[in-house]
Amino acid sequence: MKHKNLNFKIKRYQPGLIDPPQFHEFQIEINEKMTVLDAVEKIYSLKDSTLVYRHSCHHSSCGTCAAVINGKESLMCITNVYSLNTEVVTIEPLKNHDIIADLAVHMKNFYHDFDVNWDYLKKSETKQNPQLPPNFPIFERLQNCIECASCVSACPEMKDQNIFFGPAVLSAINNQRKEHPDQSQDLLKRAKGEQGEKLCQRHIACSKVCPSKVFPARQIMELRKL
Ligand code: SF4
Numbered sequence: 001m002k003h004k005n006l007n008f009k010i011k012r013y014q015p016g017l018i019d020p021p022q023f024h025e026f027q028i029e030i031n032e033k034m035t036v037l038d039a040v041e042k043i044y045s046l047k048d049s050t051l052v053y054r055h056s057c058h059h060s061s062c063g064t065c066a067a068v069i070n071g072k073e074s075l076m077c078i079t080n081v082y083s084l085n086t087e088v089v090t091i092e093p094l095k096n097h098d099i100i101a102d103l104a105v106h107m108k109n110f111y112h113d114f115d116v117n118w119d120y121l122k123k124s125e126t127k128q129n130p131q132l133p134p135n136f137p138i139f140e141r142l143q144n145c146i147e148c149a150s151c152v153s154a155c156p157e158m159k160d161q162n163i164f165f166g167p168a169v170l171s172a173i174n175n176q177r178k179e180h181p182d183q184s185q186d187l188l189k190r191a192k193g194e195q196g197e198k199l200c201q202r203h204i205a206c207s208k209v210c211p212s213k214v215f216p217a218r219q220i221m222e223l224r225k226l
């Protein structure tokens with residue numbers, strides 16, 4: 001298996017401790033199978049156990065490990081370090097979020113405009129005409145969005161104004177509208193309100209970074225057409 005030494009530049013900020021924000025550099029040996037999250041865990045174990053980062057599933061399901069890697073929002077757990085093909089790997093926290101410490105951001109702004117009554121399910125596309133058990137009206141699955149907040153970080157319109165719902169919320173509105181047509185009027189009213197789709201300037205940055213095929217820009221365009 002191939003291996004080499006690689007430099008990592010990680011943006012650090014711990015209020016009162018590593019303050020102001022600054023990059024810390026680490027060199028570690030990596031192999032061709034390692035992900036960026038593997039590398040960060042190795043740095044934590046061998047070089048600096050004060051490094052703060054977040055992860056859970058290690059397989060692109062929980063959305064907690066999103067960061068800006070070499071300038072692009074990505075999930076650390078599925079980004080292969082070798083495939084980045086750079087001399088230095090730069091890792092920064094998501095933009096447009098308050099930082100708790102280092103790579104861990106506060107998710108309060110992300111969830112602020114989500115409605116607790118929206119569900120997280122959608123009709124399963126893989127089970128057409130299924131044989132359903134008694135009292136089991138349809139097959140459902142979790143919707144695509146893993147709430148990683150990459151789209152909110154990448155969207156230039158989230159930068160200087162915190163009124164825009166943003167791509168994740170508008171995608172959730174569109175999902176809710178499709179799954180619950182009876183709520184359509186109210187949802188479309190929200191989508192076209194002061195915080196809604198009119199603030200999207202069609203950068204398409206959200207769809208470019210979304211790791212989970214939500215295609216938020218497409219969801220916003222669907223709302224806009226309606
Ligand atoms: S829409 Fe995509 S990028 Fe945005 S939070 Fe959901 S999974 Fe992440």
Ligand code: FES
Pocket residue numbers: 055056057058059060061062063064065066075076077078
């Ligand atoms: S650790 Fe769960 S998405 Fe990366």
